[in-house]
Amino acid sequence: MAVSRKDWWRGGVIYQVYPRSFFDSNDDGVGDLPGVLSKLDYIASLNVDAIWLSPFFTSPMKDFGYDVSDYRGVDPLFGTLEDFQALVGAAHERGLRIFIDQVLNHCSDQHPWFAESRSSRHNAKVDWFVWAEANPDGTPPNNWLSVFGGSAWSWDSRRKQYYLHNFLASQPDLNFHCEALQQQLLDDMQFWLELGVDGFRLDAANFYFHDQQLRDNPPNPDIREGGIGVRADNPYAYQRHVYDKSQPQNLDFLRRLRALMERYPGTSSVAEIGCDNSLRTMAAYTSGGNTLHMAYSFDLLTAQCSPAFIRHTVEAIESELADGWPCWSVGNHDVVRVMSRWALQGKPEAARGRLLMALLLSLRGSVCLYQGEELGLEEAELAYEDLVDPYGIRFWPEFKGRDGCRTPMPWQHDAAHAGFSAHQPWLPVAESHRALAVDVQEQDADSMLNSYRRFLAWRQAQPVLIEGTIRMRHHDEALLVFERRLGDEAWLCLFNMSASERRYDLPLMVEPLEAVPASTAEFLGSWVHLPAHGFGFARLLG
The missing domain is CATH 2.60.40.1180 (Golgi alpha-mannosidase II)
Incomplete structure (x- = not known):
């Protein structure tokens, strides 16, 4: 039975664009929405189904857009709301759908909501964020840790309370136990649906709710030197995250979101799931047809890539999934590029890249491709002084952060900054990427780029790969x-x-x-x- 237009996302391929690094249309060194618009024909030529745009919302950019200060605004760095609407219209003309990030777990500490909430203990948004009293000795209310290092609690001198932040201190967690907050976020998402958005990528979707009793997380019994999932540079893995995320109430909110999206036929959602039992959570979050349409975990975003590991991962999700739907990804803006992370063994690089392409696109489920994977880009090597990612700066040199996978797309081999911009980019172009520039690969029928185009076109005509x-x-x-x-x-x-x-x-x-x-x-x-x-x-x- 053919996939209906309403269910296009089943087996669909979504191309992730990180706008800061895609193409700079106004030569200020930062990519923007008009830059994405100017490259739509390139994206369409890949034979993908949709584009996922990483955040372009109004933001102080402490975490490069994942710290939103206006959920309905376009940051001037990326253009205007009119630019976004033009992009949606032009994408639809080319048969491409548009997904946008929704960073709902937290916002910026510069959001007006937080300014009001922290102003006193008596205001309209007093409970829109997670506030807690200090322990009698002044220490934080529990042992929860931030993904970005240190305690997940910061002291606020105005309210004389701690607030929760699972990520940066400048990213306070929103309190999903507050009904008014939930409704506001749903209204903001409806705003984008009315503008023609085809779907949402939900950032940190299992973080929304927290344990209201604020119970301590237990230690991770699997912790050991060199253990799976444990990095010596970050103590986050030393806990089992039982109470600070993946709470059952998450599903209640996702049902409300799905009910909203059902009013806009053809739209869909894909969520990022990161937790101790991510495959089980993926299954729970996508089954029943009333929560998420699809989800992906971090299991294929790690360094593990043996045939045994991939088999175990696929079989584990298949055994849990029931009627849910997976979305596979081997790269994104948060992890080392797959061509470096999954080095496998030896050469040739081109053959390895094609193998990874065919393997990913042959698994059952939908697929997210990160910009540059179609070129075979490896991780960029950056000097410490070039880093801008707060995560990488904090944990250098054991962990070099996320900048190496976010460097600008190489469009022209011989142009300044590889044709990304006429101005010094926000991150330097990797010199090793020039030989893989789009204009070089366009001229080579057997290039990685053209291999992706042909394989994706062939895959679209194979129901057994899409639905089987x-x-x-x-x-x-x-x-x-x-x-x-x-x-x-x-x-x-x-x-x-x-x-x-x-x-x-x-x-x-x-x-x-x-x-x-x-x-x-x-x-x-x-x-x-x-x-x-x-x-x-x-x-x-x-």
């Missing part, structure tokens, strides 16, 4: 093999994640699929030869 089920068939230290099935059509999908050629003995009779872009597998009767970083697809006949 998935079942893992085999893995070892090098190979990952799984089956995709839709009705009577069944495919075997094979990936060699090593730098050495591999042989795989086929379990059943197969018929090699013809004209699969970038495929390098050789099907030789009862077995298949996979070169280094090779992949292939075959139709199962038995």
